[in-house]
Amino acid sequence: MHMPPSDPTPGIDDIPPAAHCAPPVVDQARFGTPIGTTPWSAPATPPQRHGVLTEAAHDDKAALAQQICDVMRLMYQQEVVVANDGNVSCRLPNGNILITASGVLKGFMTPDQVIECDSQGNSLDGRKVTTEIKMHVAAYEMRPDVRAVVHGHPIYAVAFSLAGISLAECTIPEIIVTMGTIPTAPYSTPSTYDLPDGLKPFLARGDAVIMERHGVVCVGSDLFDAFKKMEMVEHTAKITHAARLLGEVKPIAPPGVQQLLDTRKELGIYTKNNLCDGCGAREVCASPLYP
Ligand SMILES: [Zn+2]
Secondary structure (H helix, E strand, O other): OOOOOOOOOOOOOOOOOOOOOOOOOOOOOHOOOOOOOOOOOOOOEEEEOEEEEOOOOOOOHHHHHHHHHHHHHHHHHHOOOOOOOOOOOOOOOOEEEEEEEEOOOOHHHHHHEEEEEEEOOOOOOOEEEEEEOHHHHHHHHHHHOOOEEEOOOOOOHHHHHOOOEOOOOOOOOOHHHHHHEEEEOOOOOOEEEEEEHHHHHHHHHEEEEEEOOOOOEEEEEEEHHHHHHHHHHHHHHHHHHHHHOOOOOOOOOHHHHHHHHHHHHHHHOOOOOOOOOOOOOHHHOOOOOOO
């Protein structure tokens, strides 16, 4: 069938700028001319963003203790923890662990409220360590590659577990590329050894896990990497919650998931991803509760 020619689409030049529009950002006189040196390089001493210490050598205990406080404060500000909730730790090159003291207001912590423990979680200065240290020790034992563990009780992620709704579905491309899916470990009593034991199979395959009726634990190559995953888990829970209010949430079809895993490979992302571990995307997507 022959289609009649449509009216030519007006070019951008043909549209007169509205009088009230803000002026263009690009200065035509400078278009394409270099600014400063190329390639651009960051200053030797990077600025601290939002008063948060983003750089710390792996054996600088004072800087790491400050980072722990910074991460805890950010988690408090984002309602991942309230009151004395949650704990954050990092592992030193000698295997020892720096961890938040128990019973302190986590949003207002200072570096002197960080305790050094041995690799088994025994305090080295006599101060009381959180009972949740077991979870941290288990994560470090399970994952020789991680330097930091963050644990909190984020509202939306925990609410999904209370409602028995899984977030282990292939719905958001960003999460598939980075973490795979977000599994939920079955309930076990907090502070007992059942809890870290139950976490191990999930941490073996991924960097983030929701603990049913309790909270979320994330591991990372440093404190901010682990914190970033905590943010992503809660953000995913919020998006999923919003989407479920609007209608049905459908997973990405397996070929689409496979493409994302290929992209992940191309990007050189090698964080633990529970979809990459030979389990097959469909297997995970199809299960109402992971695994
Ligand atoms: Zn907890």
